[in-house]
Amino acid sequence: MGNAAGVLLRQIKIFTTESTESTEEKGLFSLIAFFRNSVLSVCSVVNCFRIEVMDLVLDKFHEECGVFGIFGHPEASTITQLGLFALQHRGQEACGIVSSDGHDLHQFRSQGLVADVLSEDVLKKLTGSSAIGHTRYSTSGKNTIKEVQPFSVTCQHGDIAVCHNGNLPYAAEKRRELEQAGAIFSSTSDTETLLHGIARTPAKDIYEAMQKVLKDTEGAFSLLFLTPKSLVAVRDPRGFRPLVLGKLGGGWCIASETCAFDLIDAEYVREIEAGEMLIIDENGLHSSMPFIEKPVSVCTFEHVYFSRPDSTIFGRSVNESRHKMGKRLAIEQPCDADIVVPVPDSGVSAAIGYANQSGINYRQAIIRNHYVGRTFIEPSQSIRSFGVRLKLNPIKDLIRGRRVVLVDDSIVRGTTSKKIVQMVRDAGASEVHMRISCPPTTNPCYYGVDTPRKEDLIAARFSSPPFKGGVAAASADGVLGSVAAASSSGIVGSVVDVQAICSYIEADSLGYLSLEGMLEATGLDPATSCTACWSGRYPTLIANGHNLEIGS
Numbered sequence: 001m002g003n004a005a006g007v008l009l010r011q012i013k014i015f016t017t018e019s020t021e022s023t024e025e026k027g028l029f030s031l032i033a034f035f036r037n038s039v040l041s042v043c044s045v046v047n048c049f050r051i052e053v054m055d056l057v058l059d060k061f062h063e064e065c066g067v068f069g070i071f072g073h074p075e076a077s078t079i080t081q082l083g084l085f086a087l088q089h090r091g092q093e094a095c096g097i098v099s100s101d102g103h104d105l106h107q108f109r110s111q112g113l114v115a116d117v118l119s120e121d122v123l124k125k126l127t128g129s130s131a132i133g134h135t136r137y138s139t140s141g142k143n144t145i146k147e148v149q150p151f152s153v154t155c156q157h158g159d160i161a162v163c164h165n166g167n168l169p170y171a172a173e174k175r176r177e178l179e180q181a182g183a184i185f186s187s188t189s190d191t192e193t194l195l196h197g198i199a200r201t202p203a204k205d206i207y208e209a210m211q212k213v214l215k216d217t218e219g220a221f222s223l224l225f226l227t228p229k230s231l232v233a234v235r236d237p238r239g240f241r242p243l244v245l246g247k248l249g250g251g252w253c254i255a256s257e258t259c260a261f262d263l264i265d266a267e268y269v270r271e272i273e274a275g276e277m278l279i280i281d282e283n284g285l286h287s288s289m290p291f292i293e294k295p296v297s298v299c300t301f302e303h304v305y306f307s308r309p310d311s312t313i314f315g316r317s318v319n320e321s322r323h324k325m326g327k328r329l330a331i332e333q334p335c336d337a338d339i340v341v342p343v344p345d346s347g348v349s350a351a352i353g354y355a356n357q358s359g360i361n362y363r364q365a366i367i368r369n370h371y372v373g374r375t376f377i378e379p380s381q382s383i384r385s386f387g388v389r390l391k392l393n394p395i396k397d398l399i400r401g402r403r404v405v406l407v408d409d410s411i412v413r414g415t416t417s418k419k420i421v422q423m424v425r426d427a428g429a430s431e432v433h434m435r436i437s438c439p440p441t442t443n444p445c446y447y448g449v450d451t452p453r454k455e456d457l458i459a460a461r462f463s464s465p466p467f468k469g470g471v472a473a474a475s476a477d478g479v480l481g482s483v484a485a486a487s488s489s490g491i492v493g494s495v496v497d498v499q500a501i502c503s504y505i506e507a508d509s510l511g512y513l514s515l516e517g518m519l520e521a522t523g524l525d526p527a528t529s530c531t532a533c534w535s536g537r538y539p540t541l542i543a544n545g546h547n548l549e550i551g552s
């Protein structure tokens with residue numbers, strides 16, 4: 001603590017020679033400075049043993065948000081809390097609810113998990129029979145309370161609140177224009193620009209104003225608006241992100257995924273169509289398709305990883321898709337092994353499919369801790385795979401001496417996969433073979449998903465551009481060759497060096513599911529599905545690496 005004493009002495013010297021504050025203020029500042037610098041000094045002592053803050057979010061793409069809304073239910077805010085709880089996997093950083101009592105909107109927003117912050121006391125204040133809610137995983141804009149949705153304003157069209165799942169790539173540009181015209185924003189979120197647009201748009205009513213603004217809005221959006229007397233659901237014309245309609249008693253509910261309906265015992269009715277605007281008020285449902293039609297492009301990754309396996313997305317069971325991906329993976333990328341082990345939780349359905357198809361025994365030999373937070377301090381380098389072992393722990397008795405096929409849904413940077421392979425080896429596996437239930441992830445997403453930059457994606461780093469032609473098959477053994485991550489247009493693409501990735505993660509072999517195999521397993525129509533993060537074929541034009549332009 002000699003360092004701390006030195007710091008204190010220096011601090012005292014600063015205050016006695018430079019400060020012009022009163023004696024009391026000097027004393028207070030000195031005390032504050034002492035505590036602050038003492039903490040810094042302790043940190044610096046610990047640092048001698050290497051202090052490292054671990055980001056324990058596993059190396060995955062992250063869905064940015066989940067939305068839920070209800071109209072015509074006496075316990076609207078409580079039902080919304082439950083709906084958001086079921087959608088917690090789509091965003092864990094913040095959540096909020098806005099309710100309507102038919103006259104006024106009532107809002108609560110907070111950072112934290114649904115179960116922690118949406119308490120009984122909070123819900124009691126969110127009165128009324130309609131509500132919308134949001135769970136957030138921040139990427140667009142900063143991560144402060146100001147960014148937490150739903151946003152609400154009062155404007156010429158009355159009170160309105162909004163929450164959003166997706167990405168509005170032109171929002172920054174629009175925001176600059178509005179700010180130059182004198183608009184004041186309360187957050188850095190792209191979604192707030194929509195409210196400004198609606199507030200400034202002359203129209204006969206709020207719905208016409210919404211239509212006018214959204215007609216000119218490019219991007220991925222599954223939106224819920226709440227007015228004192230209505231709930232409005234809107235899905236962008238390409239339909240990137242899911243949005244489903246359900247019925248609960250005499251009321252209606254809308255959610256990002258059907259798993260929210262199961263919890264509240266609501267009946268699944270249908271998807272909100274791509275390009276649909278659905279107004280729900282006391283007279284029932286009013287559906288329209290007010291936007292310019294565009295080629296539909298639903299996100300295939302929802303079936304691979306984002307959505308819960310107990311959800312039905314884009315008309316198809318997510319669990320069924322993942323199970324079929326696993327079966328197809330076993331056909332395309334067979335392996336001589338003793339046990340099939342999933343990387344929990346998202347690898348489970350595919351691993352069961354792989355085991356069923358291959359006849360190799362399925363074993364849940366890695367256990368996931370669901371209660372771990374985002375950050376921990378790594379005590380020393382001598383503890384191997386510390387970060388990953390906080391989340392995942394192997395059952396040594398099941399693994400020791402066995403040849404293991406590890407099944408995971410994707411490899412993003414490769415860092416976590418490397419640690420998991422090592423962890424399974426340390427548990428005594430004689431061989432570790434990695435199988436991935438989608439193709440190599442070579443491109444970032446611009447449609448409402450948090451992804452690393454292209455240069456950080458391991459499959460992009462181990463690619464050789466440019467590739468011309470369709471999707472190439474893996475090498476003869478189907479495992480260690482090159483896989484083409486080509487656009488289906490055959491214009492842009494690259495050849496992924498799977499062997500190099502295998503060497504990086506230190507597995508005995510590595511095999512990916514093909515693009516065709518994945519699409520076939522999901523049952524999605526390739527013509528209406530986005531596969532850009534694997535194929536490089538973006539359904540819209542991408543400008544400057546981050547902007548989106550209107551595509552064909």
Ligand code: SF4
Nearest residue numbers: 299301445530532533
């Ligand atoms: S690029 Fe397309 S398929 Fe990939 S995550 Fe984004 S929307 Fe989904």
